[in-house]
Amino acid sequence: MPDRDPDDGPPADLDFSTAERNLWDAYRYGRQLDLSTGRAADDDPLADDTDWAPERRIRGFVIVRLLLRGPAPHTGHAAAVRLKGACVTGFLDLSGAETGTLLELVDCKLEMPLRLTGAQANSVHLRHCWIPRVEAEGFTSRGSLLLEQCLVTDGITIQQAQIGMDFSLSKSTVRVGAPGPAAVDADGLTVAQDVIADSLRLTGAMSLRGANIGGDFSLRGSALRNPDGTALHAPRITVAHEMILSWGSGPESLPPGEPEADLRPRVEGRICLDGGTFGTSLVINRAVVALGQHQNLSLRRIQTPELVFNPDLRFDAWNHLRPVVDVSHATVGILRDSPTSWPRDLAMLAMSGFRYGYLSPLRHFPLTERLAWVESATPEYSPEPYDALAATLRASGDDHAADMVLLGKRRRRRQQFPAPLKIWEYTQDLTFGYGYLPGRAWIIIQVLWAYATVWFANFPPPPQKPGEGLAWSPPAYALDLLLPVVDLGQASAWHPTGASLFISWVLIITGWILTTIVTAGAAKVVFRPD
Incomplete structure (x- = not known):
């Protein structure tokens, strides 16, 4: 021109x-x-x-x-x-x-x-x-769309828009004039680089259904408030790099005039990221998530190489009518969490089909807490969460922890058995921990050996052939009865009678059973209907 x-x-x-x-x-x-x-x-x-x-x-x-x-x-x-x-x-x-x-x-x-x-x-x-109000349905920008530190009183509609660089709502306050419509309606939004919504103050829903973000999606220090509905609705969202709901970076990241305490993110209302894909990680860390009676934090079928999951969940377990956290059929490479990340009340966690390759807790997460975590997700016994946890622990080289998880699975499973079968189940648990604790059988053998040694020392049996055979040795005689695979020559040299005969038979039978259990347990070949 x-x-x-x-x-x-x-x-x-x-x-x-x-x-x-x-x-x-x-x-x-x-x-x-x-x-x-x-x-x-x-x-x-x-x-x-x-x-x-x-x-x-x-x-x-x-x-x-x-x-x-x-x-x-x-x-x-x-x-x-x-x-x-x-x-x-x-x-x-x-x-x-x-x-x-x-x-x-x-x-x-x-x-x-x-x-x-x-x-x-x-x-x-x-x-x-x-x-x-901002009306931008189908908007196309070669550069960025920045709405920063703004006050929008009747919402933003930006469905099916295409942004060539960044889309930013950083430090803005967005409200919606009437209940029902989303305060930020960005369904089908495509952003080539980052969506930056740090320190956003939102009253109403943020909807990003099917959105495609080529960089990061950041909600550091943001407050999303829709207590009567869904606060963040982003099913099938795709984020090429990282989605972050975590603390703000510092006081300078806050909207003007807000106290530093507001650096902590807060979500009041349901969060739905079902079917989302996150290229490097999904981070929900130290964010207050307040959920109403019919609301939950749903991560069903998400896929991400890393999930950092450490929200501050707030809900009324007595009045809640659905699982508070749902990670059913999600696939995660590295799971980073803590004992306080998850609801502990029965039926408040759903994790059917949840797969994670490696556990890297944010702080110490004892195995007993892990078992409680699995138990809270299975108000009715289900083997799948136990098997998934055991497989992850075994893949990381912690075979003992994996065995303890499977032991916990067996103990949980026996709760649904009738009383006669429970007696046999408790016997297996007590004697050798269903094959996962074979050392228990050795302890029983040692106790029986000590008892038998004392008994036969006080009540020695007569010899089979007086004047012939080995010298009398109570410890060797007791051990020869207990260990059927070892012949010390003592069992055949003496002829017990009365109570000693009864004790001998008990030792022989118990020895066969326990020795078989120990051998099979050590070889990991035992009857375990896992």
């Missing part, structure tokens, strides 16, 4: 004000037009009593005219609409339009909704602005 004459101004028929003429001139140089007064009380667009004098007002259609059919830039300059400290009157409506010019508004108040529906633009940046 050829340069216009420097004296050419806006069309006379549009009746531009002085401020609008100045914006026209600033546009050609890509400069920012600053209409702020320098007085904090009069320059805050988020305050209700800010004085927007006539000389600080810019009509929305003037901005649209510049973006769509503005004058040619001066040589060596890139044209841009860059405005600070103004009140934009009327609609700023770019619906269906195409522009390659940057739109940047700072410390501005928009009296009417920002309309970007179906528009194609370069970059749109709004910082510390008051906006009634």
Whole structure:
């Protein structure tokens, strides 16, 4: 486009004000037009009593005219609409339009909704602005869409939009005027780089169903409040790198005027990430998650190489009508959690089909706590969670812990048996721990050996052939009876009678049983219907 004459101004028929003429001139140089007064009380667009004098007002259609059919830039300059400290009157409506010019508004108040529906633009940046509503369904941006430190009073709709770089709601406050619609409706959103919603204050739902994010999705220090419904609804979301719901990075990350205590993220309402895919990790760490009666934190069928799961769950177990946490059929490479990460009440955790390859707890997670974790997910006995935990522990080289999990599984399983079978089950557990604790049988053998030694020392049996055979040795005789696979010659040299005969038979039978158990247990070949 050829340069216009420097004296050419806006069309006379549009009746531009002085401020609008100045914006026209600033546009050609890509400069920012600053209409702020320098007085904090009069320059805050988020305050209700800010004085927007006539000389600080810019009509929305003037901005649209510049973006769509503005004058040619001066040589060596890139044209841009860059405005600070103004009140934009009327609609700023770019619906269906195409522009390659940057739109940047700072410390501005928009009296009417920002309309970007179906528009194609370069970059749109709004910082510390008051906006009634943002309508951007099907919006396409080659650059970034930044709505930072803004107050949006009636929600943001950005379904099926395509952002070429970043989409940011950092430090913004977004509300919805009426119950029902999402405060941020971004279903089908595609973002080439990051979605940054750090320190976002949201009243209403955030919906990202089927969204595709090419970088990170960050909710550090954010507060999402929809206590009567779903606060974060993002089934089938795809995040190429990391999704983070964790503490803010520091006081500087907070919206202006908020206390440092608000660095901690908080979600009031249901979280649904079902079927989501996270390229490097999903992090829910030290976030307060407050759940109502019918609400839960649902991670069903998610896939991620790493899950950092350490929320501060708050719910009423007595009145809750569904599992508080649901990780059913999720697939995780590394699971990083802590004993306090999960609900402990029966039926408050669902983990059927949950698969994790490696455990790397955030702090000490004793095996007894792990077993309690599995038990809380199985109000009715199910072998699957036990098998999954045992397989993970064995794959990491901790065979003993894996055996203890399978032992816990057997103990849990016997609870559903009738009384006669329970007697046999308890016997197996007591004597050799179902084959997982074969050392118990050795202890029993040693106790019997000691008892028999004392008995036969006091009541020696007569010899089979007086004057012949080995010298009498109570310890060797008792051991010869207990160990059927060893022949010390003592058992055949003596002829017990009465009580000693009965004790001999007990030792022989018990010895056969226990020796078989110990041998089979050591070889991991034992009757275990796992």
